[in-house]
Amino acid sequence: MSKKRPNMPPTATALLAAGLLLFCGGFATAALLLPSTAKVQVDGRDIPMEAYNIDGCNYYKLRDIAAAVDFGLWFDERENTVHIERDKRYDASYSGPDSGQPLYGRTHPAPVGVEQFVRVENTLEHYTALIRLDEVLRGERALQLLSEANSYNGAPPEGKEYVLAKFTASVESSEGDRAVSFRHDKFVLFSEGGVEYKLDSILAPDPKFRGDVYAGSGALTGYAAFLVDCSDPAPRAAFGRSYDGTGGIWFDLSGS
Template sequence: MKKIIMFFVMLSFVVMMMACGESSSQVSESEGNNANDEIVEETSSNGDEENTEESEEEEFGTRNNPVAHGVSVDVEVSDWLFGDAHYEMELIESISGAEALEMVKASNEFNDEPGDGKEYILAKFRLQLIEVEEEPFDVNPQQFDIVSAGGASYEDFVSVAGLDPEFRSDLYEGGEIEGWVPFLVDANDEKPLAKYGDIWFDLRGE
């Protein structure tokens, strides 16, 4: 009889120990999940903060943060073909619509009409060459690209004769040019951007 009692006592003790072991394992796993959750949340939070800082510190002169009128930008470029160059550039002013067309026609009566749904934008740029590896430094309107607000490039070549002064010159160190560059854009394009090298300019901004 005593043996039977001792057997049940030992059996009860083993069952209790097994139950305690399962409970500890579940708590440990739950704590581990919580710790992982905290790490994920912290990483996500830091990522959001970094993205916000990057957005706020968007590099000046990019497509998302183009150069406005009247703002001088200091540019240093390195070209494997033409060498290094350092210059200062500014979009002085721009005109569009009827005023631009009137100026185009006054420059030369044989200049083309813009066409249906199109309009001219005439932008006056200034460039001062500070330092250059290979002289002379060529400046001309064909070096510009123009991109619509939707991100599509305008591929048509625009030629307007008689603009005075024209943004075209061979510059040497210390030289400066100020002149007009013609662009042809969709009349309903609210934010066409001009790109010179790696620098973007807001053609309609004031």
């Protein structure tokens, strides 16, 4: 039975090619990635570890190595740099030296006024951007603006209410100088309890959070409209998550 080669994003392919050059002493234009059966031992103790064999070379996740050997490791998204700190113990939650600023994420989304850096890498998009939540309106205040913007925006269903969030986005870099398209449906909406909301078709007032932006060309500011449960005290929106739900930047849409 033939083995299928798994699909890998361009970035991963490039990293693997570089690894072949560094560790195998040669460059391969095509490589077959297979699960490795090689065991890993640390001080004579077997350590279960995911690995892949590529053209006879075994590849392991650096984070798994850090956990096994117990050294500090963190990734600087803005600088796109991996930091290894031999004088620190491994901590999966550690994200770098304390800058005096709170660390935002899924369980601690950023409030109004905080600008966040995001790196988006997927099949179609490769860019870095800065996004800030400028304003959050909820309930009657949001309904009033939506009704004035378009008569099709009627009263929300029973038990639901509107949330209007104004965002400002700018692009720091983009592969091939491509324009980055921002839209409200690039966000994924969650309840405080971590349950994903379905995005509804709501006609946001002007200015809308919709448009193409090039790196260094200024910023896009506009409203995105959402529908949440009235009983949800702290809905949150994620932008730029990975396919498995990790990463991205998170915003607190508690509103007023």
